[in-house]
Amino acid sequence: MKQAFTKQEKIKQFLIILVPILITQLGMFSMNFFDTMMSSRVSANDLAGVAIGSSLWMPVFTGLSGILMGITPIVAQLIGANKKKDVPFSVVQGLYVAIFMSLIILVIGSFVLQPILNNMSLDDEVARIAKDYLIALSMGIIPLFIYTVLRNFIDALGQTRTTMFITLLSLPINVSFNYLFIFGKLGVPEFGGVGAGYATAITYWCLMLITLGIVVRREPFQSYRIFKKLYAFSFTAWKEILIIGVPIGLAIFFETSIFAAVTLLMSAYNTVTIAAHQVAINFASFLYMIPLSISIALTIVVGFEAGAKRFKDAREYSYIGITMAIGVSFLCAAWLYFFRTEVAMMYTNDEKVLRLTTQFLLYAIFFQLSDALQAPIQGALRGYKDVNTTFIMALVSYWVIGLPLGYMLANFTSLAAFGYWIGLIVGLALGAIGLSYRLILVQKRNVTSFSEIE
Incomplete structure (x- = not known):
């Protein structure tokens, strides 16, 4: 990644940076x-x-992955400040954190899964x-979080095409093992839906091994x-x-766990409603x-510019990303x-x-319109290492406003299950x-402070 001088650049x-991230996120x-x-x-x-x-699983995965996203602005700012020699230490410490968190979640999961x-x-x-x-x-889980740290390191260098390449390799692996384990082919027992879990676990191991090989053998990572x-x-x-990552992780956890909470509340309805709701959410x-991809790209470019104290350039990147997200969102809505x-x-x-x-998909239209504003703003704030506000806003917009409002609409009006979606849409819009x-x-x-220093 290098400094850009004009808006076109x-x-x-x-x-x-964005396009490979988008392909990677879609692949994952x-x-x-x-x-x-x-x-x-x-x-x-x-x-x-x-x-x-x-x-x-998704709130746990995305929340913990969010904590590990703290690596991205740390590395991006180190590179922007020309402190390349400090990068390996930060990445290795991130790997230690990833392994530690993986072990904790495995232990906790063994106790709480059945009661839930x-x-x-x-x-x-x-059930x-x-x-x-x-x-x-x-x-x-362990290889997944190791891969997540290495991916954040690769992305922070602006080498997002590499993670795209890795993800594209993993997709046929995942689909092939899904076919084998879900439907029972080539002598493999037919596991049904459970087979998707085995296939995904194998894919996570492949992701980690491929990424390790690239980081060790390929430039500029080598x-x-x-x-x-x-x-x-x-x-x-x-x-x-953790100071940077935990607020990021909590913000993402509050956002994704709200869907788990709604799904749990949806269990009061029949299987058809659960399935239809889940398809729409999916x-x-x-x-x-x-x-989300625009958000990640903004964290990288804003972090790079902020690390170099080029705050006006960081602000211009923020507006480019937000405008792009809103424009694409209206096209998707239509x-x-x-x-x-x-x-x-x-x-x-x-x-x-x-x-x-x-x-349900009609409500999804309004949901993704609100997402188009709040996600890139979160990414820009993370680039500045300003992460506590996103955590607080996620807590308030979803759990203080969205879920209670959705519960009331679902249980005390004729909206029924659709009430939860309206509550989430309102909460998300206010958060944005x-x-x-x-x-x-x-x-x-930042611009004022830097001007005073100059």
């Missing part, structure tokens, strides 16, 4: 997409079981599939010699990572990969409105599920407004 560099999400879609071809129980399992499922009003078969799916997937020295544990470095999450039936048919042939899914105000304040403060 900034747009070009931003797109060079496609694993969950194929898990859900291929499981639905077995039975409604398999679809619901994998949906419940995914809803429980017991408290849900699920059919016995659906069994959800549990076995998560147990199978847990075999890949020149950093990440594994040349075995660094001792540094709790000071852990503290820096596709809305798929569309979210666009503003497309989803006209093709929502075709979208639903990608997931299921069940007429009842299909009909209800098309109704609050984050916009915070970004303006941070940018003014």
Whole structure:
């Protein structure tokens, strides 16, 4: 990554970084997409079981991955400040944090998974599939988080095409193992939806091994010699990572866990409603990969410019990313409105599920419009290492406003299950407004402070 001087150069560099991130995010999400879609071809129980399992796993995965995202602005600012020699130490400490967190989640999961499922009003078969799916997937947690740290290091260098290449390699691996383990091919037992968990775990191991090989053998990563020295544990470095990463992780956790909470509340409805809701959430999450990718790209470019004290350039990048996200979101909204039936048919042939899914997808349109504003703003703020506000706004907008409002609408009006979606849309929109105000304040403060120093 290099300094860009004109707006056209900034747009070009931003797109060079963004497009591979988008392909990578779509690829990573496609694993969950194929898990859900291929499981639905077995039975409604398999679809619901994998949906419940995914809803429980995704908040944990994204929250912990968010903590590890603290590596990105740290490395980006080190490079922007021309402190390349400090990068290996920070990355290795990030790997230590990743392994430690993985072990903790495995231990906690062994105690809390069954009680959580017991408290849900699920059919016995659906609960069994959800549990076995998560147990199978847990075999890949450690390599997944090691890969996440290495990916954040690669992205912080602006080498986002490398992570795109890795992800594209992993997709056929995931789909192939899904086919083998879900449907029982080539002598492999037929596991149904549970097989998607085994396939995903194997894919996570492949991701880690491929990424390790590239970091060790390929330039420009090889020149950093990440594994040349075995660094001792540094709790000071852990503290820096966690001070930045924990608010990021909590913000993402509050955002993604709200969907798990809604899915748990949806368990009061029938299996058709659960399945239709999950399909709509799954596709809305798929569309979210666009503003999320812009958010990640903004963290990289804003962090790079902020590390070099070029705050006016950082601000210009912020506006480029936000404008781009909003424009693309309106195009996606129009497309989803006209093709929502075709979208639903990608997931299921069940007429009842299909009909209800098309109704949920109407609400998904407004949901992704709000996402298009708040996600890139979060990314820009993280580039400035301003992470506490995003955490607070996520807590307030989802858990203080969105969920209570959704619960009231779902249980005390005729909206029923749709009430939860309206609550989330309102909470997300209010959060976007609050984050916009915070970004303006941070940018003014940085430009003013730097001008005073000069």
